[in-house]
Amino acid sequence: MGADDGAAGTGQPTGGDGRVHRDPRDFADLVARKTREPGGDDLLSALVAVRDEGQRLDEDELLGMAWLLLTAGHTTTVDLIGSGVLALLRHPGQYAAVRADPSLLPAAIEEMVRYDGAVELGISRFTTEEVTVGGVTIPGGGEVVYLAIGSADRDADRFTDPDVFDVRRAGTGHVGFGHGIHYCLGAPLARMEAAIAFRVLLDRCAGLSLAVDPDQVVWQVNPHLRGPAALPVRFTPCLDA
Numbered sequence: 001m002g003a004d005d006g007a008a009g010t011g012q013p014t015g016g017d018g019r020v021h022r023d024p025r026d027f028a029d030l031v032a033r034k035t036r037e038p039g040g041d042d043l044l045s046a047l048v049a050v051r052d053e054g055q056r057l058d059e060d061e062l063l064g065m066a067w068l069l070l071t072a073g074h075t076t077t078v079d080l081i082g083s084g085v086l087a088l089l090r091h092p093g094q095y096a097a098v099r100a101d102p103s104l105l106p107a108a109i110e111e112m113v114r115y116d117g118a119v120e121l122g123i124s125r126f127t128t129e130e131v132t133v134g135g136v137t138i139p140g141g142g143e144v145v146y147l148a149i150g151s152a153d154r155d156a157d158r159f160t161d162p163d164v165f166d167v168r169r170a171g172t173g174h175v176g177f178g179h180g181i182h183y184c185l186g187a188p189l190a191r192m193e194a195a196i197a198f199r200v201l202l203d204r205c206a207g208l209s210l211a212v213d214p215d216q217v218v219w220q221v222n223p224h225l226r227g228p229a230a231l232p233v234r235f236t237p238c239l240d241a
């Protein structure tokens, strides 16, 4: 596709869903504090140092990066865990398989990203030239195009039984973390965080089940990101595990 950078990254700071979607400018106070108190052992302090020492980041880039890392990175991983728990609980056979064989967990997490990924319509590109995709001609010259990851990851030409949640699906090749030069920088971190969360859930939450009918789960209202707004569950804590 004749497209240029202009990625919206992992979603946009849209509000209206009752959840925090900060504007990059909201980080200005935090950045000002990190500037007044340099040398902190944290990511934002390191970015502030890059801005101040090498001038490799200007103020706008710093605020945009802080927003992307702290909000887009956090929200997407929360959504992955929420949607993933829901997928497991809606498919008891798959849940039982992962409980019985935790080595399935990495593949199960990839399947969660494919089946009901956090970035549903979050990638945008600007055309640099006219391009025809699937019989539709998109004009050049800066037309904004949104890519529907959620649809691509259920493409029957790419995946066998795409609507089936299958934790044993091998080598899925999903695009839930994007593709190409803008492939998600935080994918390894998201996978690690999800693996830790699911290990804890599998080991320490006996009898995990939905506390509401699956159809009553309320989804966040956001055209770009997808995940449950809340996921009521029941379980018995097994703190010794």
Ligand code: HEM
Residues within 6 Å of the ligand: 007, 008, 009, 010, 068, 069, 070, 072, 073, 074, 076, 077, 080, 113, 117, 118, 119, 122, 123, 124, 149, 175, 176, 177, 178, 179, 181, 182, 183, 184, 185, 186, 187, 189, 190
């Ligand atoms: C389940 C969790 C996550 C999902 C589904 C996800 C998804 C994505 C997607 C689809 C893109 C491509 C955007 C594009 O092409 O325009 C992307 C880019 C990016 N993601 Fe993630 N992400 C997740 C977690 C994270 C985390 C935890 C971080 C950082 C802490 C992060 C940081 C980034 C950054 C910096 C980019 C931009 C890369 C670039 O433009 O070169 N993401 N992510």
